[in-house]
Amino acid sequence: MKPAVLVTRATFPDIVERLREHFDVEDNPHDTLWDPAELRRRLHGKQGVMSHGSDRIDAALLDACPTVKAVCNVGVGYNNVDVEACTQRGVLVTNTPDVLTETTADFGFALMMAAARRIGESERFVRQGDWTKTGIFDMFAGPDVHGATLGILGMGRIGRAVARRGSLGFGMQVIYHNRSRLSPEAETESGALYVDKATLLREADHLVLVLPYSESSHHAIGAGELAQMKPTATLTNIARGGIVDDAALAAALRAGTLAAAGLDVFEGEPMVHPALLGLPNVVLTPHIGSASIQTRRAMASLTVDNLIAALGAGPCGGQPPSPVNAEVLSTDRR
Ligand code: DGY
Secondary structure, eight states: OOOEEEEOSOOOHHHHHHHHHHSEEEOOTTOOOOOHHHHHHHHTTOSEEEEOTTSOBOHHHHHHOTTOOEEEESSSOOTTBOHHHHHHTTOEEEOOOSTTHHHHHHHHHHHHHHHHTTHHHHHHHHHTTOOOSSOOTTTTOOOOOTTSEEEEEOOSHHHHHHHHIIIIIHOOEEEEEOSSOOOHHHHHHHTEEEOOHHHHHHHOSEEEEOOOOOGGGTTSBSHHHHHHSOTTOEEEEOSOTTSBOHHHHHHHHHHTSSOEEEESOOTTTTSOOHHHHTOTTEEEOOSOTTOOHHHHHHHHHHHHHHHHHHTTOSTTOOOOSSBSSGGGGGSTTO
């Protein structure tokens, strides 16, 4: 009998077909949003799940679904999964690193440039028919990106890819802050200089957030941090909602103590803080940082590879390519 897996969100049809070669699959072709009770009901009796950031995988769910052995999350971030609870129960967790690095860095750069060069505001202006006079000299003038100081908070793979774009492509001075400092070789390759957080906030013309969400990064950028930034600066969040205090950010943007922001992620998404929705100087996108066609396919495909290896469903088994809690693979609770 094939192992049973649940696919919680709609994905490419050929990905589902590939899963069906190895598993008894329940998928969600109409992309219905399942509440926790519905997720629990559907996951019950399954061995694996292809989960997404919108699925909360916690101890209560695992206890209600004790047959689950693999939680294969589509995304590099996995703050929707209680990894400790999974590890305690011998459940393997996997994610999708690497395949989305460059695409997400492209998007972060695009969002930062859109905020700085006021692309959202000016696009709305044209679309609404407000462009009635040509040649207004300082119309939608914003700060330069090239040659400016790029600040990066969080310097993992995506942070380094953003840094390379800034240093190599745009002649920016790149400064970063991270829990741990990069090796000298990685700093040289990224063209980035390590600074403390206060210096980062004070000196960045454009600050990009690329750190994982955890209890310790909750509101890493709040009113106090925003007050330390230049009033001409921009802030871009492509990491996770909750890293920025969205209410404090809206207040700073409204007061003009920060020039502009680009946000792809939000506290409580898909809800967006109403104060942000009413502001002209923030570009808002619906968590699409890794959403290029090629990368979304690569993420889905890597997740299938992880599921096949995790549930021993391939012709020769093997190691899952990207385990989060690899220690589980050597326990006998599986
Ligand atoms: C990720 O990969 O973590 C993206 O944010 C998609 O969830």
